Amino acid sequence: xxxxxxxxxxxxxxxxxxxxxxxxxxxxxxxxxxxxxxxxxxxxxxxxxxxxxxxxxxxxxxxxxxxxxxxxxxxxxxxxxxxxxxxxxxxxxxxxxxxxxxxxxxxxxxxxxxxxxxxxxxxxxxxxxxxxxxxxxxxxxxxxxxxxxxxxxxxxxxxxxxxxxxxxxxxxxxxxxxxxxxxxxxxxxxxxxxxxxxxxxxxxxxxxxxxxxxxxxxxxxxxxxxxxxxxxxxxxxxxxxxxxxxxxxxxxxxxxxxxxxxxxxxxxxxxxxxxxxxxxxxxxxxxxxxxxxxxxxxxxxxxxxxxxxxxxxxxxxxxxxxxxxxxxxxxxxxxxxxxxxxxxxxxxxxxxxxxxxxxxxxxxxxxxxxxxxxxxxxxxxxxxxxxxxxxxxxxxxxxxxxxxxxxxxxxxxxxxxxxxxxxxxxxxxxxxxxxxxxxxxxxxxxxxxxxxxxxxxxxxxxxxxxxxxxxxxxxxxxxxxxxxxxxxxxxxxxxxxxxxxxxxxxxxxxxxxxxxxxxxxxxxxxx
Numbered sequence: 001x002x003x004x005x006x007x008x009x010x011x012x013x014x015x016x017x018x019x020x021x022x023x024x025x026x027x028x029x030x031x032x033x034x035x036x037x038x039x040x041x042x043x044x045x046x047x048x049x050x051x052x053x054x055x056x057x058x059x060x061x062x063x064x065x066x067x068x069x070x071x072x073x074x075x076x077x078x079x080x081x082x083x084x085x086x087x088x089x090x091x092x093x094x095x096x097x098x099x100x101x102x103x104x105x106x107x108x109x110x111x112x113x114x115x116x117x118x119x120x121x122x123x124x125x126x127x128x129x130x131x132x133x134x135x136x137x138x139x140x141x142x143x144x145x146x147x148x149x150x151x152x153x154x155x156x157x158x159x160x161x162x163x164x165x166x167x168x169x170x171x172x173x174x175x176x177x178x179x180x181x182x183x184x185x186x187x188x189x190x191x192x193x194x195x196x197x198x199x200x201x202x203x204x205x206x207x208x209x210x211x212x213x214x215x216x217x218x219x220x221x222x223x224x225x226x227x228x229x230x231x232x233x234x235x236x237x238x239x240x241x242x243x244x245x246x247x248x249x250x251x252x253x254x255x256x257x258x259x260x261x262x263x264x265x266x267x268x269x270x271x272x273x274x275x276x277x278x279x280x281x282x283x284x285x286x287x288x289x290x291x292x293x294x295x296x297x298x299x300x301x302x303x304x305x306x307x308x309x310x311x312x313x314x315x316x317x318x319x320x321x322x323x324x325x326x327x328x329x330x331x332x333x334x335x336x337x338x339x340x341x342x343x344x345x346x347x348x349x350x351x352x353x354x355x356x357x358x359x360x361x362x363x364x365x366x367x368x369x370x371x372x373x374x375x376x377x378x379x380x381x382x383x384x385x386x387x388x389x390x391x392x393x394x395x396x397x398x399x400x401x402x403x404x405x406x407x408x409x410x411x412x413x414x415x416x417x418x419x420x421x422x423x424x425x426x427x428x429x430x431x432x433x434x435x436x437x438x439x440x441x442x443x444x445x446x447x448x449x450x451x452x453x454x455x456x457x458x459x460x461x462x463x464x465x466x467x468x469x470x471x472x473x474x475x476x477x478x479x480x481x482x483x484x485x486x487x488x489x490x491x492x493x494x495x496x497x498x499x500x501x502x503x504x505x506x507x508x509x510x511x512x513x514x515x516x517x518x519x520x521x522x523x524x525x526x527x
Contacts, residue, residue, distance in 0.1 A: 047128035072102035096123035109313035245461035253320035263289040318349035331451035358454035365410035403469040410436035443486035
């Protein structure tokens with residue numbers, strides 16, 4: 001399917017013609033013929049460069065232009081990753097769709113960001129690059145007969161084009177059938193309640209976890225969630241203040257931004273004097289981040305890589321500083337700290353630092369009978385009907401909301417302190433005793449959790465912020481655990497108990513939190 005250059009010589013010699021039968025052309029006629037020939041030479045399909053808007057008449061011209069003007073060798077990428085015909089097609093469509101920088105494409109290692117079947121779909125109609133035989137990249141171009149393309153050659157080209165489209169359709173169909181079969185199997189396993197210890201069910205569970213992980217990263221590909229986080233001035237302003245007010249930590253250092261999102265922390269670090277910043281994110285937002293980095297002329301300092309930090313290969317062995325905004329509801333929801341710990345253990349140089357460096361989780365008692373009636377007692381009389389059985393489903397679901405500080409009825413109790421520079425993944429599942437000193441005689445209707453974040457290690461100017469109910473509201477709000485039956489409490493007494501936090505085995509990004517106090521034991525899910 002490769003493009004071919006046509007020869008200019010005539011195929012055969014014509015009979016000699018007497019000189020008087022060939023009148024000389026005037027200057028105007030010669031110019032008109034030359035213009036006509038040039039116009040005829042430019043007719044036919046053209047295709048756009050992979051990185052700019054220039055148009056070319058052949059795939060070979062595009063490849064040559066990319067190598068000369070953009071320092072990008074398509075053949076080097078094909079050879080480096082051992083791409084076959086379909087891999088090449090996916091690469092071209094990936095570049096057309098996502099518009100990554102040439103330097104990024106040349107630096108990619110495994111996994112390849114264009115491996116998804118969606119990139120088999122052509123992004124440009126009649127794209128000459130998709131009609132090119134990649135074997136021609138290492139073969140001399142054939143010269144067509146001097147009389148141009150014959151009818152047979154035209155038919156051959158059309159046949160190749162049709163074969164190419166047929167291959168794409170077959171591949172897409174096969175992928176769709178595989179996906180459908182996988183979905184059917186997962187659904188069947190769950191509906192029939194197959195024993196999870198069996199091999200087939202374990203496979204289904206693994207597939208489901210993979211799908212849930214894809215959904216998690218997909219959620220961060222939407223612009224709305226990033227707008228929400230960027231507009232959280234407590235969150236973003238605290239990171240900015242920490243980085244700018246402690247620029248000595250970043251000056252001439254190599255920085256890794258785990259879960260970089262739109263690249264805001266990477267840009268803060270670059271402005272603070274970092275020598276090199278590597279941003280890693282699995283969600284689709286990273287392609288917008290690439291545009292943002294270029295728009296702010298920071299591409300010489302910041303390199304962005306798409307993928308999970310556990311799977312990508314960084315272009316260097318060690319970094320001096322790791323920054324990340326990894327916190328979720330109740331601090332540990334989403335399990336992104338696991339990825340930061342992985343990056344710390346693999347990439348952080350001796351003497352390096354992770355920021356934020358300290359985080360704590362706290363509990364506080366809540367007395368809000370009105371809210372309890374709205375969310376719990378409501379089910380006991382719904383338009384005259386008893387739906388109290390619904391409470392068994394409602395109570396175990398933790399609620400994320402903003403608390404009224406006036407509903408707090410105890411001092412806070414810290415149940416977990418995490419040093420991000422020394423923490424290991426097993427540390428993130430724990431049990432802790434707590435004691436809440438009651439400040440008002442009332443009924444305890446819920447226990448609420450929140451977290452505090454500290455930037456302290458080697459800082460000249462320490463920065464901290466809280467997601468607590470008595471501080472400025474953040475997008476994390478507070479996590480509320482409603483009690484089925486309120487507990488009467490008196491001012492001056494203490495409400496003691498034990499809390500256990502562990503990951504949900506069916507969804508490792510979710511949490512299970514169990515409270516034991518007095519005669520109450522209740523497990524809540526945060527998902």
